[in-house]
Amino acid sequence: MKAKLAKKRFLSMQPDFGYLNAGASRRRLGNLRTRLGAAILLLILLAIFLVPAFVPYGYAQIITVDGQRDRGAKNLAPFAYSEMEQEAIARGETVFPHIFGTDELCRDYFVRVMYGARVSLLTGVFATLVVLVIGAVYGAIAGYAGGRADLLMMRVVDLIYALPDTLMVILFSVVLDGALMDALAGTALAKLGSNLLSLFIVFGALYWVGMARLVRARVLSLKKDEYVLAARALGASPLRILRRHILPGCAPVILTAAAAQIPSAIFTESFLSFIGLGVQAPMPSLGSLANAARGALGSYPHKLVFPAVVLCLIVLAFNLISDGLRDVFDPRSGR
Amino acid sequence: MLRYALKRVFLALLTVFLVAAITFFAMHCIPGGPFDTEKATDPATRAALLSRFHLDKSVPEQFWLYLSGAVRGDFGISLKTGREVSQMVFGAFGVSAWLGALSLLAALPLGMGLGCLAAVKRGRAGDHAMLALTTLLMATPGFVVATLLLLVFCLRLGWFDVWSANGGGSVLPVVALALYPMAYIARLTRASMLEALSRDYVRAERARGLRESAVIFKHALKNAAPPVAACVGPMAAYALTGSMVVETVFTIGGLGSRFVESIGNRDYPVIMAATILLAALIALFSLLSDLACRALDPRVELS
Numbered sequence: 282m283k284a285k286l287a288k289k290r291f292l293s294m295q296p297d298f299g300y301l302n303a304g305a306s307r308r309r310l311g312n313l314r315t316r317l318g319a320a321i322l323l324l325i326l327l328a329i330f331l332v333p334a335f336v337p338y339g340y341a342q343i344i345t346v347d348g349q350r351d352r353g354a355k356n357l358a359p360f361a362y363s364e365m366e367q368e369a370i371a372r373g374e375t376v377f378p379h380i381f382g383t384d385e386l387c388r389d390y391f392v393r394v395m396y397g398a399r400v401s402l403l404t405g406v407f408a409t410l411v412v413l414v415i416g417a418v419y420g421a422i423a424g425y426a427g428g429r430a431d432l433l434m435m436r437v438v439d440l441i442y443a444l445p446d447t448l449m450v451i452l453f454s455v456v457l458d459g460a461l462m463d464a465l466a467g468t469a470l471a472k473l474g475s476n477l478l479s480l481f482i483v484f485g486a487l488y489w490v491g492m493a494r495l496v497r498a499r500v501l502s503l504k505k506d507e508y509v510l511a512a513r514a515l516g517a518s519p520l521r522i523l524r525r526h527i528l529p530g531c532a533p534v535i536l537t538a539a540a541a542q543i544p545s546a547i548f549t550e551s552f553l554s555f556i557g558l559g560v561q562a563p564m565p566s567l568g569s570l571a572n573a574a575r576g577a578l579g580s581y582p583h584k585l586v587f588p589a590v591v592l593c594l595i596v597l598a599f600n601l602i603s604d605g606l607r608d609v610f611d612p613r614s615g616r
Numbered sequence: 617m618l619r620y621a622l623k624r625v626f627l628a629l630l631t632v633f634l635v636a637a638i639t640f641f642a643m644h645c646i647p648g649g650p651f652d653t654e655k656a657t658d659p660a661t662r663a664a665l666l667s668r669f670h671l672d673k674s675v676p677e678q679f680w681l682y683l684s685g686a687v688r689g690d691f692g693i694s695l696k697t698g699r700e701v702s703q704m705v706f707g708a709f710g711v712s713a714w715l716g717a718l719s720l721l722a723a724l725p726l727g728m729g730l731g732c733l734a735a736v737k738r739g740r741a742g743d744h745a746m747l748a749l750t751t752l753l754m755a756t757p758g759f760v761v762a763t764l765l766l767l768v769f770c771l772r773l774g775w776f777d778v779w780s781a782n783g784g785g786s787v788l789p790v791v792a793l794a795l796y797p798m799a800y801i802a803r804l805t806r807a808s809m810l811e812a813l814s815r816d817y818v819r820a821e822r823a824r825g826l827r828e829s830a831v832i833f834k835h836a837l838k839n840a841a842p843p844v845a846a847c848v849g850p851m852a853a854y855a856l857t858g859s860m861v862v863e864t865v866f867t868i869g870g871l872g873s874r875f876v877e878s879i880g881n882r883d884y885p886v887i888m889a890a891t892i893l894l895a896a897l898i899a900l901f902s903l904l905s906d907l908a909c910r911a912l913d914p915r916v917e918l919s
Contacts, residue, residue: 443631444638445898447857448891452642455879455887459646548757555759555861556876568757575763575865579771589760597755 731805
């Protein structure tokens with residue numbers, strides 16, 4: 282019986298060109314994943330950038346009824362109204378519902394979650410941009426220069442790669458918090474807070490090495506191509522060759538890595554917020570909202586669930602996109 | 617192999633040294649000294665205090681003194697509690713090490729098992745379920761997982777006490793720490809198992825009439841193992857930093873929660889000691905997993 286089964290499996294494997302089919306089906310699956318991820322992302326983007334425009338509350342605004350501070354609007358459940366609001370409704374006024382309820386300082390939680398999602402998303406995108414620019418330029422130069430310069434530059438990369446990144450982010454946040462507080466006071470950056478700034482600095486200083494390695498490997502293989510040789514024979518300068526001929530060829534690698542970098546940056550931000558090194562209050566981020574919700578977890582679990590679900594959706598969307606892109610561009614790769 | 621090992625050991629030592637140096641000099645960039653008080657301190661007292669803690673010397677000299685102390689296990693004195701930092705840190709380390717070891721020991725076989733299963737059942741319901749589950753797990757931050765576990769199993773269902781040092785108290789923290797590594801290892805195992813199963817030797821073994829279980833577990837798994845071994849290092853690093861979150865959520869007095877606490881207190885000597893210790897551990901694990909990877913697969917490049 283078993284031998285028969287094994288034989289059947291053996292025969293069924295025999296004639297097809299499995300690897301070709303596998304490549305095509307992976308590409309199809311990759312397309313599907315990318316589209317699913319992009320659809321989720323689009324929905325989230327619509328929700329966090331358009332919807333708050335229709336909600337008449339601000340993220341740091343304490344709820345007032347008829348110009349009077351509403352002390353009863355504390356920790357409301359989703360779609361619940363405080364007594365003052367109910368009276369106002371009874372008088373015939375319209376009160377916009379608190380879709381996610383309110384927090385312990387009487388602020389509308391829906392708007393806070395949406396703003397938190399904006400902050401988290403923008404942090405992720407901006408940190409990734411920093412990584413992308415530094416990593417791509419460094420990797421392209423190292424790969425194109427080759428020889429001793431390449432060796433030296435890659436040693437630096439190896440060393441930075443070995444540093445424990447999370448610890449370094451924490452360290453820099455602590456230090457910059459002490460060192461930058463006074464320097465920042467009064468500037469536009471103060472609203473952002475020294476913690477977010479240090480996150481960007483650390484991403485710029487440490488996280489680019491992964492991107493640099495990928496880009497360098499791609500450049501190494503691209504620069505042997507004949508069209509590059511042709512460009513060089515025509516007298517194009519190295520800068521022009523890099524910019525016009527080699528970097529466009531690196532686009533798939535860069536795109537895939539960038540899509541994978543964004544959730545990692547969002548994770549890092551939420552982790553920092555969790556251990557108390559996140560964005561400056563009253564600005565919310567998904568991590569700091571979830572962290573604040575831990576205090577009253579037993580009574581108001583929805584305050585953890587809403588930001589956590591939004592965070593998961595954002596990360597899920599980017600993970601799907603990056604996995605999908607990898608399958609599309611490089612169908613025979615591992616994972 | 618020996619040359620490679622020596623090289624890796626050197627890189628690991630260099631990393632730890634670099635982390636120590638960065639930490640030390642970064643901490644010295646923070647304005648204000650430990651003896652700045654509201655009232656003016658008597659100059660003689662101040663001088664005595666400064667020389668007691670070597671603060672009157674130049675920064676590189678101080679770094680040297682700190683380093684030589686750290687090698688002997690002396691990390692100075694906590695600014696907050698006045699206790700010896702080494703006592704605080706090493707005392708707390710045992711708890712974290714226990715949690716981390718248990719979680720990795722749980723994650724590795726479970727993840728590899730799930731990965732193998734998914735690879736063998738490729739394209740079927742089990743495979744899709746595994747992929748969906750791991751995708752979800754990998755998109756959930758550690759503190760959300762830990763807090764949800766706490767909410768559901770401690771507060772709602774009441775299956776576990778929130779934290780008790782004896783009995784089943786460490787089950788939830790270990791689960792919280794193990795879920796992400798498990799998902800990661802499962803995906804990695806699945807991918808490298810699929811790769812291994814498509815090789816000619818597997819076909820040859822099946823043709824020879826070898827039992828399917830022997831093909832999978834004895835031959836394919838062996839060849840699929842190196843990438844998994846290589847990821848144990850990063851996963852151990854994850855468990856170490858993840859323990860900060862999990863220990864804070866479950867209020868366990870381990871190294872992770874000590875670290876977070878000292879950050880909140882701006883207790884710089886403790887932050888430094890914990891950073892250096894954690895960096896040393898991460899370097900050690902990445903060294904071990906690289907060496908294991910080399911031992912499992914001699915074809916891996918020596919670079």
